[in-house]
Amino acid sequence: MERPLKILLSEHQLQEGVTAVARQVAEVYGDRPLTIIGVMTGSVVMLADLIRQMEMPLRVGVVQASSYHGGVQRGELTINADLMPDITGREVLLVDDIFDTGHTLVEVTRLMRELRPTSIRTLVLLRKAGRQEVDLEPDFVVFEIPDEFVVGYGLDYEDEYRNLPHVAFLEPHEIKSDGS
Numbered sequence: 001m002e003r004p005l006k007i008l009l010s011e012h013q014l015q016e017g018v019t020a021v022a023r024q025v026a027e028v029y030g031d032r033p034l035t036i037i038g039v040m041t042g043s044v045v046m047l048a049d050l051i052r053q054m055e056m057p058l059r060v061g062v063v064q065a066s067s068y069h070g071g072v073q074r075g076e077l078t079i080n081a082d083l084m085p086d087i088t089g090r091e092v093l094l095v096d097d098i099f100d101t102g103h104t105l106v107e108v109t110r111l112m113r114e115l116r117p118t119s120i121r122t123l124v125l126l127r128k129a130g131r132q133e134v135d136l137e138p139d140f141v142v143f144e145i146p147d148e149f150v151v152g153y154g155l156d157y158e159d160e161y162r163n164l165p166h167v168a169f170l171e172p173h174e175i176k177s178d179g180s
């Protein structure tokens with residue numbers, strides 16, 4: 001695997017962003033108990049950094065949503081909530097790696113609302129400018145980015161690059177020309 005070189009967000013910028021958003025989250029919830037649900041798999045890296053900055057009583061869970069079956073184009077969205085803890089009567093913060101078209105967060109929050117949490121808010125590491133196709137806006141956005149395919153800090157291309165400590169543009173020659 002070739003390492004993509006064009007860095008969009010350095011490790012340091014990511015840490016500063018996550019620290020700042022953790023403060024914003026704390027301003028909203030104070031000391032109230034919170035359930036953080038990470039959308040797998042892209043949110044795992046930020047989730048690990050974020051929860052260590054939270055001081056309220058905290059439960060952590062995951063939900064699996066995948067719209068990409070490899071490649072850079074959206075496929076059909078599948079959601080698996082089997083690993084999600086009970087959220088009925090809880091305040092929930094749903095965390096995802098990137099807000100692109102927005103369909104993933106819309107579908108996951110719709111499913112979660114059926115379980116009657118007290119509240120649901122959404123937090124994303126990245127929001128891709130000008131791509132949204134839904135009414136929902138995330139409650140917390142760490143970074144606004146241009147409309148380019150990015151990898152690292154949890155984000156993947158065909159399940160690779162998640163382990164990069166920074167967020168980098170995927171070089172066009174690394175993307176398969178058929179877009180699959």
Ligand code: IMP
Pocket residue numbers: 042067068074096097098099100101102103104105148149150151155156157
């Ligand atoms: P949405 O439903 O279009 O908002 O897509 C959200 C999901 O698409 C994210 O959770 C990512 O898994 C994936 N995604 C969208 N853009 C990118 C990108 O630039 N790099 C990696 N994954 C992406």
Ligand code: MG
Pocket residue numbers: 039040041042043065097
């Ligand atoms: Mg994802």
